[in-house]
Amino acid sequence: MLGGVSEASWDRSRCSVAGTLGVVGEKWSLLVLREAFFGVRRFADFQRLLRIPKAVLSDRLATLVEQGILARVPYQAEGERQRHEYRLTTKGRDLYPTLVALMQWGDTYLADGPAPLELRHQDCGAPVHLELRCEAGHAVEGPRAVRPVRATPVG
Amino acid sequence: MLGGVSEASWDRSRCSVAGTLGVVGEKWSLLVLREAFFGVRRFADFQRLLRIPKAVLSDRLATLVEQGILARVPYQAEGERQRHEYRLTTKGRDLYPTLVALMQWGDTYLADGPAPLELRHQDCGAPVHLELRCEAGHAVEGPRAVRPVRATPVG
DNA sequence: ATGTCAGGTTCGTCAAGTGAACCCAGGAGT
DNA sequence: ACTCCTGGGTTCACTTGACGAACCTGACAT
Numbered sequence: 126m127l128g129g130v131s132e133a134s135w136d137r138s139r140c141s142v143a144g145t146l147g148v149v150g151e152k153w154s155l156l157v158l159r160e161a162f163f164g165v166r167r168f169a170d171f172q173r174l175l176r177i178p179k180a181v182l183s184d185r186l187a188t189l190v191e192q193g194i195l196a197r198v199p200y201q202a203e204g205e206r207q208r209h210e211y212r213l214t215t216k217g218r219d220l221y222p223t224l225v226a227l228m229q230w231g232d233t234y235l236a237d238g239p240a241p242l243e244l245r246h247q248d249c250g251a252p253v254h255l256e257l258r259c260e261a262g263h264a265v266e267g268p269r270a271v272r273p274v275r276a277t278p279v280g
Numbered sequence: 281m282l283g284g285v286s287e288a289s290w291d292r293s294r295c296s297v298a299g300t301l302g303v304v305g306e307k308w309s310l311l312v313l314r315e316a317f318f319g320v321r322r323f324a325d326f327q328r329l330l331r332i333p334k335a336v337l338s339d340r341l342a343t344l345v346e347q348g349i350l351a352r353v354p355y356q357a358e359g360e361r362q363r364h365e366y367r368l369t370t371k372g373r374d375l376y377p378t379l380v381a382l383m384q385w386g387d388t389y390l391a392d393g394p395a396p397l398e399l400r401h402q403d404c405g406a407p408v409h410l411e412l413r414c415e416a417g418h419a420v421e422g423p424r425a426v427r428p429v430r431a432t433p434v435g
Numbered sequence: 436a437t438g439t440c441a442g443g444t445t446c447g448t449c450a451a452g453t454g455a456a457c458c459c460a461g462g463a464g465t
Numbered sequence: 466a467c468t469c470c471t472g473g474g475t476t477c478a479c480t481t482g483a484c485g486a487a488c489c490t491g492a493c494a495t
C-alpha cells in the first residue's frame with residue numbers, strides 16, 4: 126500500500142503522529158478543543174457543554190496550556206471580578222484540520238442522517254472540506270497515491 | 281471565532297468528532313492504523329513495531345474489525361499454514377486524512393529537526409499536504425474563514 | 436510424540452477516569 | 466462586618482483501563 130518506506134526501518138519513536146497524540150490524544154482533549162473552536166472559553170462552559178468531570182477538565186486545560194495550545198488569559202467583564210479564560214493560540218488553531226478530518230469521517234460513516242453540522246466558507250458560502258494535494262496542485266486520491274520517504278537518512 | 285452556530289444550541293451528542301473519537305479515540309487505535317497504512321498486517325508485527333501490550337492490541341484490533349475499519353482475512357503463504365491478517369477496508373482507508381492531519385501538526389510543532397517522514401505524490405514526487413478548500417475552489421485559511429451551520433433545524 | 440511458533444487469553448498490579456463532596460476567593464447585599 | 470452566591474477549581478472513594486509476564490492453543494514440521 127504505502128510501503129515505500131521499508132516497514133521496520135524508520136524510527137517510530139519520533140513519529141509525528143505519536144507525538145501529536147501524546148499531546149492531544151488523551152480522552153477529552155480533542156473535544157475540549159472542539160468547543161474552543163466553537164468559541165467556548167470558560168471553565169464552567171466547557172464543563173456544562175461537555176459533561177466532563179471537573180477534575181479531568183482541570184487537568185486537560187492545564188496540559189493544553191502547558192503545551193501552548195490554549196492560553197490562560199485574565200479578563201474582566203464590566204461589573205464583574207477578574208476571571209480568566211482559555212483561548213486558542215496559533216498552535217492550537219492549527220489543530221483545526223485534525224478536528225475537521227475527524228468530523229468528515231464521522232459524517233461519512235457514523236451519521237444516521239445528514240451531517241449534523243456543515244462547514245461553509247465565510248466568503249462564498251460553499252461547503253468546505255479537506256483535500257489532500259501535492260505542491261504541483263494535483264489532487265491526491267488516497268494513501269495509495271502517496272509515497273512516504275524518510276527525510277533524514279539513519280545516522 | 282467560529283461561533284456562527286449559537287454555542288449551546290446544537291446537539292453535541294451526535295457530533296461527528298465525538299463519534300469518530302468513540303471509534304478510534306482509544307489509546308493505540310490510531311497508531312495501529314498508522315502501521316496499517318504502512319502496510320503492516322499481522323498481529324506479531326503490530327506488536328513488535330508498536331511495543332504495545334498484547335492484550336491491548338488484541339482488544340484494539342477486535343474493535344477496529346467490529347467497526348469495519350479493518351478486515352480480518354485468512355490467507356495462506358506457500359508452505360505455511362493458514363493465518364489471518366488485518367487489512368484496511370475502504371472505511372479504514374478514509375481515515376488517512378486524519379492521520380495526515382496529526383502528522384502535519386506534529387511536524388510543525390514537535391519536530392526537533394526536519395520532519396521524520398515526508399509524503400510525496402506517487403505520480404509527480406511533489407510533497408503532499410492537507411488543504412481546507414471550499415467547493416468553489418477557494419483555499420480556506422483557517423477556522424476564522426469557516427462558518428458552521430446546523431444541517432437540520434432542531435426538531 | 437514432541438517441538439515450534441503465531442496468535443492470542445489470563446492475571447495481578449498500577450495508572451487514569453468518574454461523580455459527589457468540599458474548598459476558596461471576590462464581589463453583592465444587608 | 467458578616468453572610469450569600471458563583472466561578473473555578475481540589476479531594477476523595479470507586480471503577481475502569483493499561484501494563485507486562487506468564488500461560489494457553491492449534492497448526493504444522495520433525
